[in-house]
Amino acid sequence: MDSVVVTGGAGFIGSNLIRSLLHQSNRPLWNVDKLTYAGSLESLSGLNPRGPYEFVHGDIGDRKLISNLLTQARPSTIIHLAAESHVDRAIDGPLPFVMTNVVGTCNLLEETLNYWQSLEAPQRSRFRFVHVSTDEVFGDLGPVGKFHEQTAYDPHSPYSASKAASDHFVRAYYHTYGLPVIVTHCSNNYGPRQFPEKLIPLMILRAVAGKSLPIYGDGSHVRDWLHVADHCNALQVVAERGVPGETYLIGGQCEKSNLEVVRDLCAAVKELHPDLGHEPHQLISYEVDRPGHDRRYAVSTEKIRSELGWSPRVSFQSGILETVKWYLENSEWIQEVTRGECHGHRRGLDRI
C-alpha cells in the first residue's frame, strides 16, 4: 500500500505533477480524469514511468468508479486536483463548477473515508489526502499585505465560491471523522501544458500569430506567479511532510500586474523569435473588465518555508522564457487540445 492516486492528472497542473512523480519515484501511480475540454491525454504523451502507472477515464462524482479505483489502487496518498478551473466559464455557467468542485469532491471524500476506515492502524496513520485549492478563495487583498493561513474566506466569483465550498467539506472530514487531509492554497501557476484559454498561453499564441493581445480592464490586476514545477514540488513536499488538518499557502513571491506579465512574455516571444516581422507589445489592447475581478492576490509562504522547508526555485524571468519556448515548440499539442474549443469568443460577459 504505497501507491498514489492523482485526480485531474490530464489537466495543466495534474499532467506536470504526474510527470514529476513518475520521474522521481517508482511508486505505483493512478491518474483519474474525466477528460473534459481542459484535460487531454496529449498532455501525458511520452511518459516513461519507472513504476506502474494506470490512467482511469472517469468522473470523481462517480462513486462506484472511485470506490473500485481505491480498492484496486490501495493508495497511501491522494492528491486531488480535478476541478472546473476557468473563472470566465464559471460566470457563464456556475453549475458544472458546483457539480465537480463541490459535489464531486464530496463524493471523493465519502469514498476516501470508507476506504481509509477499512485500513489497519499503521496504514491509516500514514494515509494523506491533499486537497489542492487556490488563493482566490480569500478574495480581493487590497493594495498591501499578503494572504496567510489565517486569512478569512471571501470568495467573489462562482469559481472561487465552489473551491471554497469544497475546502470547507474537506476540513469537515478532518474535524468530524479524523480523515488525514491537508489543504493547500496556491497562487497563479504558469508553465507548459496550460490550456490556451488562460492568460499566459493565450497571449503567447496570439503574440506569435500577430493578433491583438486583449487585456481585461486597465491591466493593473496583480497576481503572484509561480512556475508549475515549483507547485508540483510543493505538493510532493506537503504530501510527504505536511501535518494532517493543516493548511499551507504556496506562492511564487512574484507579484506582477497582468500588463507586466504580457509585456514580459512579449519580450520573451521577440527574443526567441527575432524574425517575427512585428513587435508583439504593440498588439496590446484593452477590453471590458471581468465582472467581480479581484484586483490583487499575494501569498505569504512563510509557513511552508519554515515548517516544511519548501521555497520556489524557478525565477519568473527564466520560467516565462522556457514557457514561451515550450509553446513555440509544441504546436501539435496546441492543435490537439484546442480542437473545437478556442473560438476566440470572449467568455464571462453574456449574462452581465
Ligand SMILES: NC(=O)c1ccc[n+]([C@@H]2O[C@H](COP(=O)([O-])OP(=O)(O)OC[C@H]3O[C@@H](n4cnc5c(N)ncnc54)[C@H](O)[C@@H]3O)[C@@H](O)[C@H]2O)c1
Ligand atoms: N492553474 C492555477 O493557476 C491554479 C492555482 C491554484 C490552484 N489551482 C487548482 O489546481 C487544480 C488543477 O488546476 P489546473 O489549472 O490544472 O486545471 P485544469 O482545468 O487545467 O485541469 C483540470 C483537470 O480536471 C479534470 N476534471 C474536471 N472535472 C472532472 C471530474 N468531474 N472528474 C475527473 N476529472 C475532472 C479535467 O479533465 C482536467 O484534466 C484545480 O483544483 C485548481 O482549482 C490551480
